[in-house]
Amino acid sequence: MRKDKDSLGEVSIPDEALYSSGTVRxxxxxxxxxRPLSAYPDFVVTTARVKKAAAIANNRAGGMTEEVARAIAQACDEIASGxxxxxxxxxxxxxxxxxSTNMNFNEVIANRAGQILGxxxxxxxxxxxxxxxxxxxxxxDVLPTAIKLTCVVAAEPLIASASDLARAxxxxxxxxxxxxRLGRTCMQAAQPMxxxxxxxGYASGIERAxxxxxxxxxGLRTVPMGGTAIGTGLGAVPGYRDHIGPALSEEFGFDVSLPADYFDAMQSADAFARFSAELKILSETLGKIAADLVILxxxxxxxxxxxxxxxxxPGSSIMAGKVNPVICMMVQQNAFIMHGYDATVSVAALHGQMEINHFEPVIAHALFNALELLTNGCQIFREKCIEGLAIDEDRSYDNLVRSHAMSxxxxxxxxxxxxxxLVKDAAAKGIPLAENAVAHGLLTEAGIRASLEQAAQGAT
Structure with missing residues (x-):
């Protein structure tokens, strides 16, 4: 173990650890x-890339030597590579x-960059x-920037996973x-479809979400880098703001912009709340579909x-042969959890104070877990449920033709x-409406399906 001192005293650190006292405390x-930061690899990689872009911007602005900037960039590249x-x-x-999060990165990067320089x-x-x-x-300014750009990056696999589900x-x-099939409203027979x-319809709802x-x-691609502590930019190297936006865009491969008003950007967490709400709505869309499939x-x-x-x-430890709709139930439960994550983000956004929101760590915790849960949930729903789903066409048709949807x-x-x-008469006789219609000479047996097919197309 090696010893490290800070203003609060001495701490012990494993010999090979790249962190120091701030991280340990x-x-x-x-x-x-x-979970620790290491459990969120997208965030670790993204924050390292933000630190690399800052070193590049500081060097371009004349505040950092080429040697130090290169060493920091190499350390950050190593972290980005895993x-x-x-x-x-x-x-x-x-x-x-x-x-504590920012200092964990500062210490690890500084120690590794120092190693590189001997x-x-x-x-x-x-x-x-x-x-x-x-x-x-x-x-x-570092933390909200890293959280925002992590969400931008982590949204890509979610979008791909949800899009695959929509295609299924x-x-x-x-x-x-x-x-x-029998279309139902208020859990009662409605019309043919x-x-x-x-x-x-399910696919369209997912695609819209x-x-x-x-x-x-x-909206998360606008970040407050250069605002430093409260938005004034105090402490930044002159010219740094001119270089940090382009450096971030170069590093991430997509446009990253700086805010028109730094004070607004650092006070407000509305972009996080908006993103969280849309994740929740996507989960609700999937949860409603899953609930329908459980019923059907x-x-x-x-x-x-x-x-x-x-x-x-197997669906039961006591009822032999029972099989439950466990994947659909998982999707519904995911939606419940997503409501909790969204509530966390919303409350944290509300309770920011004065010039910053110091609850961004819990916003990150909620958003990153939500993204992971939803991405994996879409994949499981598609692979283990939708792709193998089948229709009992005879049962569906029989339920339709026996229903009052014929009306x-x-x-x-x-x-x-x-x-x-006619409906009341069929009910009194205890026969389906379609059968009663045939008895009254309104339809033939052969014409029932054709009429239903035509009715399913509605006004078109």
Missing amino acids: GAENFRLIG QHHANFIVAMAEGSGGT DELGAFRKVHPNDHVNMSQSTN FRDKAETYRNAL TYGQLFD IANVQKARD GSGGNSGLGEIILPSVQ SVFLRDLGYERVTA
Whole structure:
């Protein structure tokens, strides 16, 4: 173990660790409140790239030597490639407003950059955590920038996963384009429709939710780097603001812009709240679809049994042969969890104080977990449920033809009152409406399906 001193005294650090006293104190103080930074590799990589861009901007502005900037950039590149992640030991939801997180990165990068230049760990003679790695920065502009850009990056696999799920529904729509089913409102028989219409509707809802996530994600590309502590830019090298935006854009490969008003950018967390809300809405869209599939697949012989969900595991320890809709239930539960994450972000955004929001660590905790949960949930829903889903077309048609949904077929020709009487007569006789219609000479057996197919297309 090596010893490191700070203003509060001496701490012990493992010999090979790249962090120093600030990290150790933060990790110890918050060790019981959640996963460490290393559990969020997208954030670790993104923050390292933000620090690299800052070193480049400081060098271009004349505040940092080429030698130090190169060493910092190399250390950051190593982190971005997956190295040194075990050194990020502070909890994501730490309570120092992000200072412990920022110092964890500053110390690891400074120690590694110092090694590259021949310095000893913890010496900080050639590269200092505050004077060099944190030059022209503060926790208050670095942390929101890193969280925003992590969300931009992590949204890409979510968008891909959700888009694959939407395409799976489009594929099912084509497979069962003309298969008739009973449309239901208020859990009662309503009108004829097709499974093509049902699954296309599901796909459209998911695609619209994806588009709104993308729009909210794009709003996170405006970052407050250069605002330093409160928006004035005090402490930044002259000219740094001119270089940090282009340096970030170069490093990330997409346009990163600086705010028109730094004070607004550092006071407000509305962009996080907006992005979180769209993630929640996507999860709600999926949860509603999953709930529909649970109902449509319910019970087999004792329920609707119109949709056949893939059997992925036994459903009971006591009822032999029972299989539950566990994947759909997982999707619903994910939506419940997403509501909690969104509430966390919303409350944290509300309670920012004065010039910054010092609850951004818990915003990051909620958003990163939400992104991971939703990305994986979309993949599991598609692979283990939707792709293997089948329709019992005979059962679906039988439920339709036996229902009062047939009444809509006759409204135009017979009028509401006469059709109502026909429905009541069928109920009194204990026979389906379609059978009663045949008995009254309104339809032939052969004409029932054709009428339903035509009715399913509505006004078109």
